[in-house]
Amino acid sequence: MLRTFLSVAILCLGTAPAFAQNTETVDLPAGQITLQQDGLETRVSGGSQQLVLEAAYLPDVYATWRNSVLLFAVMGGTACPGLFHWVTLDAAGLRSTESFGTCSDLGEVEQTDAGPMLKLPRGDGGYSGFLFNGTTVIEQELGLASAGVSQPSNASAWKGYTAYKVLTSAEMEPVLLTIMDWNTLDDVRWASSVSNDSMTRDGDWFAAVGCQPHLCSEVASGVAISARDGRVITAFWRRGEGGVIYGQPDSALPNKLRELLQR
Secondary structure (H helix, E strand, O other): OEEEEOEEOOEEOOOOOOOHHHEEEEEEOOEEEEEEEEOOEEEEEEOOEEEEEEOOOOOEEEEEEOOEEEEEEEOOOOOOOEEEEEEEEEOOEEEEEOOEOOOOOOOEEEEEOOEEEEEEEOOOOOEEEEEEOOOOEEEEEEEOOOOOOOOOOOHHHHOOOOHHHHHOOOOOHHHHOOOOOHHHHHHHHHOOOEOOOOOEEEOOEEEEEEEOOOOOOOEEEEEEEEOOOOOEEEEEEEOOOEEEEEOOOOOOOOHHHHHHHOO
C-alpha cells in the first residue's frame, strides 16, 4: 500500500517568539528555524514565514536531511501518543508535510537512494516505512522481519531477545496463530513493545515480558517457550480485566508470566 502526504499551507510570520523557555532552534543549510510552543500548538518559524503544528509539547528533533528536519510531535493522548512531520526550509520557503506515522516513536531512519526512510513498528507486529523525497512522504508496508533464528522451537536460541521481537518475528507468527486469533495476536504484540527485559531461563521456560507504550501500568503481555519441547505460551493482562494465558503449558508457569498475571 502506498500513501502520499501533501504539504500543509504556511502562514505569514507576525511577531518573533515570545517565550524562550518554550523554544528550540534547528540550523539548516538555508537558515535557522525556530520551534515555539504555544498551548497545544507549535509555531515553526523560518525566514519570513511561519507554520503551525498540532502538538501538546515542543516536538522532538528526530533527524535532519539536507534542507529538512524530522520532528516527532507528541499529541498528548494515549490512543495515539504522537506523529511525525518533515519540515523544510529552502529557496522555495518554509513548508511541512502532513503528520504521518504509526503512533509509535520507536523509529529508525535509514538512508535510501530515494531519500531517508523512517521505519516504524505497527500494532500488528509488522513495520511501515515512510520514505521522504524532499517534498512528500510515501508509506510502504515492510511486513515482518526475520529474527534470524534457524530453529524457532529451540527455546535457548531466543535468549536475549525481547518479548516484542519474539512475538513479531516472521519465524514465530505461524506458531502464535495456532494458539490465538489474529486480533488477539495484534493486542499481545502491541502490549509487549516497551521493555528492558529479555528472554532468559525461567524454570522450564525461556520467557520475557513487556508493556504497551504510554500505558505500562494498564496493559502488558509476555511470551514463554518451553525448554523441554519448544511449545509456546503467551500471557496478556489489562487493568480491570485481569490476565489470560494462550497456549497449553505442560509445567508450572514461568515466574515472569505469573507475576504479570497477578498484577
